[in-house]
Amino acid sequence: MATATRPAPGGPSGSSRGHGRSEARERLLSTASALFYREGIRAVGVERILAEAPVTRATFYRHFPSKDELVLAYLRGVDAHIRAGTQAAIDAAPSPADALRAIGTAVADDLARPDFRGCAFLKAAAEYPDPDDPVRQVVLDHRAWYVATLTGLFAQVFGDSPRRGKPEHAALHFVMMRDGAMSGAHLDGADAVGAAFHRGVEGLLTLLH
Amino acid sequence: MATATRPAPGGPSGSSRGHGRSEARERLLSTASALFYREGIRAVGVERILAEAPVTRATFYRHFPSKDELVLAYLRGVDAHIRAGTQAAIDAAPSPADALRAIGTAVADDLARPDFRGCAFLKAAAEYPDPDDPVRQVVLDHRAWYVATLTGLFAQVFGDSPRRGKPEHAALHFVMMRDGAMSGAHLDGADAVGAAFHRGVEGLLTLLH
DNA sequence: CACGCAAGAGAGAACGGTCTTTCTACCTGG
DNA sequence: CCAGGTAGAAAGACCGTTCTCTCTTGCGTG
Structure with a gap:
């Protein structure tokens, strides 16, 4: 009986045979x-x-097969989680403007989490400077999806009054504020940065209704 | 004559005796x-x-004495360089609002540099997650100085019409946009992000003149 | 002026540690 | 049986650091 520290040899869920x-x-x-x-x-x-x-x-x-593959799985998991949450927020929102507000609130809620440490993708990109690295590709894919999603929502909002600027500009402004809030929150304080981000989103939305 | 590849044994500047x-x-x-x-x-x-x-x-x-000390010297050098440039921009500007515009232009110019790879301090903070690390202290000092400088300038601008909000809010908003632009420029494209940042700064300034 | 010596810099070996990865051996449940 | 798990050794590379040895330069002293 030398095997002392073992965490439930069989495991709770029996079907652990498939390699997936x-x-x-x-x-x-x-x-x-x-x-x-x-x-x-x-x-x-x-x-x-x-x-x-x-x-x-x-x-x-x-x-x-390697640690690198584990890193990719980690980032792909975060990507899937964020995409699912964002899509759910969009589906639950009564209007495109409310969807954008909900996405902004989700970001602000993230900042306030006690274990918040910044954006996983921005941190990963900082640790993998090589543009050809697969890690960078996952980061770029995630960001492209995010900008495209925001642009689509802003385009719907702009559909009502198309004289306040381009949807791409608004989406880029939103992402810029999000990146800044995510990068600065755990350095300058989550409360102050969260409030600044909230004011920024509110200003962006009231500017073009 | 086995010493083949040597880069100018004496060196150009003679007085290399002082240990500084x-x-x-x-x-x-x-x-x-x-x-x-x-x-x-x-x-x-x-x-x-x-x-x-x-x-x-x-x-x-x-x-x-160690690589860590070299890292600190690197960050302190960047800090000194940015402080000097910012102070020079402030001294050369005819008004606080123009000083803020010049600081924004300096940021936008940075984004457009071909060798731009993001904010050195945000990248360093991402690589040193321990809050007690001396590296983090240098980053925090730099950011505190930056926010304080911007807050002072916005306070001067607000001195003319003090009904548009607080200087701290404007400074935080500026820093948030700067951090976002610095983080996203080399991922999403320097041109688009630089333009978004420029529009953001211009909007922030015309909002309160 | 000549000499010697301290100090900065070059060249390279080597140590201890850590990292990722591979390998062998044994155990267990369907 | 065998797939998937535990256990542990070990290879091979790399990293930060220390050490020894040599060369050159500048300067003060005899």
């Missing part, structure tokens, strides 16, 4: 995601992840 | 600064810096 998703894989990904986001990608070694998952080296490399 | 600044030290700092900014701090090893300076290991550790 398994209990160890999910533990691995969620633990790594939290560590990558909180302490940085390069700063977190495989050893740390294995210790906190907890999972052995062999299991890790059976599910992910 | 020397020719090798400046080469070291400028080379490291460029590498840190372009490829990231953690990603650049001492080996790379020594090879590109070029400088030997012994010389490096004679001038800097």
Whole structure:
């Protein structure tokens, strides 16, 4: 009985046979995601992840061919999560303007979370400066989707009174404020930056109704 | 004559005796600064810096007790450079509003530089998540100075018509747009983001004259 | 003036640590 | 049986740091 610290050998969900998703894989990904986001990608070694998952080296490399692939899975997970939340906010909003307001509120709520540490994509891009890196591609895809979504919403808002500027300009302004709020909140204080972002979004919307 | 590849044994400036600044030290700092900014701090090893300076290991550790200290010198150099440029822009401007416009133009010019890779301080903060790290302190000092400077200028502008909001709010809004533009420019395209930032600053200024 | 010496800089070996990755061996449940 | 898990050793590369040795330069002293 030398195997003392073992976390439920069988696992709760029985069907962990398929190679797609398994209990160890999910533990691995969620633990790594939290560590990558909180302490940085390069700063977190495989050893740390294995210790906190907890999972052995062999299991890790059976599910992910390399650490880089785990990093990509982490970013793709954040991307999927944000896209789903944004789409839900749009579907629930009674008007395009309200959808934009809801997206802005979601950003402001993020800033106020106690474990908020900035935008996962901007941080990842800062750690991977090579433009050809697959990590950068995921970041760029996410941002392109975000700008396109905002542009579509602003275009609908502009449809009513098309004399206040271009939808692309409004979307870029929104993203610029979001990026700034996300980058500065945990440095200058979430409350003040959140309030500034809220005023900015409100100003952008009342400017063109 | 085995010493083939040597870069001017004596050096151009003779008085390299004082331990404060020397020719090798400046080469070291400028080379490291460029590498840190372009490829990231953690990603650049001492080996790379020594090879590109070029400088030997012994010389490096004679001038800097550790790589961390070199990183701090890099950030303090950027800080000093920006403070000097900003102060010069303020002194040259005929009015506080023009000073703010000049600071905005300086930011926009930065975005358009071909070697622009984002804000050195935001990137450094992303690579050093520990709030107690000396690197974070330099970043926080720089940002506090920046916000204070902008708040002072906006307060002077508000002095004429004090009914349009608080100077702190305007300064925070300016910084938020700057951070966003700095973070997104090399991802979404410097031209579009620079134009959005310019429109944002212009809007912020015409809103309260 | 000649000499010697301290100091800055070059060249390179080497140490201890950490990182990612690979490998072998054993156990368990359907 | 075998797929997926645990356990642990270990290879190979890289990183920051320390060390020893040599060369050159500038300056004060005898």
